[in-house]
Amino acid sequence: MSGVASGAVAPRVETPFRRFAAEFAESRLALLGLLAFAAIVLVAALAPWIAPQDPYDLAQLDIMDGRLEPGSIGGSGITYWLGTDDQGRDMLSGILYGLRTSLLVGAGSAVIACAVGASLGMLAAYAGGRTDAAIMRLVDLQLSFPAILAALMILAFLGKGVLNVVIAIVVVEWAYYARTVRGTALVERRREYIEAAQCLALPAHRIIFRHLLPNCLPPLIVVATMQIARAIALEATLSFLGLGVPITEPSLGLLIANGYEYMLSGKYWISFYPGVALLVTIVAINLVGDQLRDVLNPRLKR
Template identity: 60%
Template sequence: MTGQQSPLRRFWVEFQENRFAVVALVVVVVMALLAFFAPYVVPQDPYDLENLSLLDARRPPGFVGSGGYSHLLGTDPQGRDLLSAILYGLRISILIGLAAGVVALALGTTVGIAAAYVGGRLETVLMRIVDLQLSFPAILLALVLVALLGQGKGQLITALVAAQYAYFARTAYGAAKGERRKDYIEAALATPLSGRQVAFRHLLPNCLPPLIVVATVQIANAISLEATLSFLGLGLPVTEPSLGMLISNGFPYMMSGRYWISVYPGIALIILIVAINMVGDQIRDQFNPRLRK
């Protein structure tokens, strides 16, 4: 006896048809697991400054340091084991990207749904603010906000949310505006349900597919923005080695042959962002039948 496949099961079956997307998803999951379990898989805590030795600084891959273990990817200018610093940096990047993406999704979706559902002056004011913000590059807004708020995870997440929520708001508004005119919304409005219940129980679920696609892209963008800000010295404090900061620390030594300090963190960052984008592209194709080949 066979039954119909659930939507989630059907989605996964279609997702598996793209082998590159499956490989990308595996890469993202493996990198996330390595990052979150970094204390158990790496030989050194790069945050513990007392255990760092400047005698081990800028050593090549395979060097056996004063701690008695081999630095497989070499060390950075502070004597940190580069593999340990990369995995800890990945954890920071993923956490900040997820946190900023989730908060921006919630905020932007609320703004977009409210504008489309209520209409009138509220719609005009909210969407003009969103359009104005979208006219500025996200990196410019993030730079200004981080400079004003200062360094720290909370400040960085706040700056990323403020720079990115407008993308979710515009997407939610476009989807909700089309759904708002459909018969099922009019039928729901004829029931005793409140406007809030109609908007978030009936209207929102039908706007989720494009928002999920935007979320995957914006998480990758948030990771990239965080790395850019850290590279410029405006991200996290120097005691928390993010990938952008590791790349920045090794940049002055590129011409002296110590390429590993910048190249390996850069490779890790590129792999993570490309893999997330590939997963997002496949999700977009599945939610939009016109893009299927």
């Protein structure tokens, strides 16, 4: 006869993912931020299907009767929930389309900067010597310039465009990843498993990417989360200053800039609502990043 009753429930196996999810869920603010960011990504992805209009299709604009409306029904019978701008574009549609551009530019540049910075950081830690010194002097040089100033200089040379904005953000952001990964990799490089891999004469690239990189991921994930929010804010700043994305590919920063001159005349909604969307996006990402930092760094756990 079995020692366990037939009706007994098997004990729940605690996997690393379940443990991580339980610790992450301890913060209600982090859960709220995660839900808000997921909703933002969803509405941005579905913008062509849920937006009342394509704000950059001239055939859909109501220039005669729909300009600078504070949230009403325009001459064509379309309901403008958040009002319209000086070109008769629906602000809600503009925000949904602008979110797509801001998220793509921010996330895309962060991913590329992470790949470049992490690779150089691990190379510096593993190779040491002159290679380490050269890479870290380049990192110090990069971090000595304010990010916005360096990005403005790059875009002044390259010109406007989504690709150019991504390049500018990658150039000013990669150093943060390199410094973070190098610090973690220097500690991991002294571990026994790295020495064992070296004794087996494994190729350097295999040791770096199959053994060293996985153990550098926790701090890298935290930095990447924070840098996505930073990249979105930087892109919005560049677009606001007129050196970001072109007017044919709207972003939240460009929408804010379009309504800046109308603020004093009381037409606040043109800049206000895109600003709120940008603020909510950045705050949501930062809330998630703060909790990831607490969960993935044992020294910061309460």
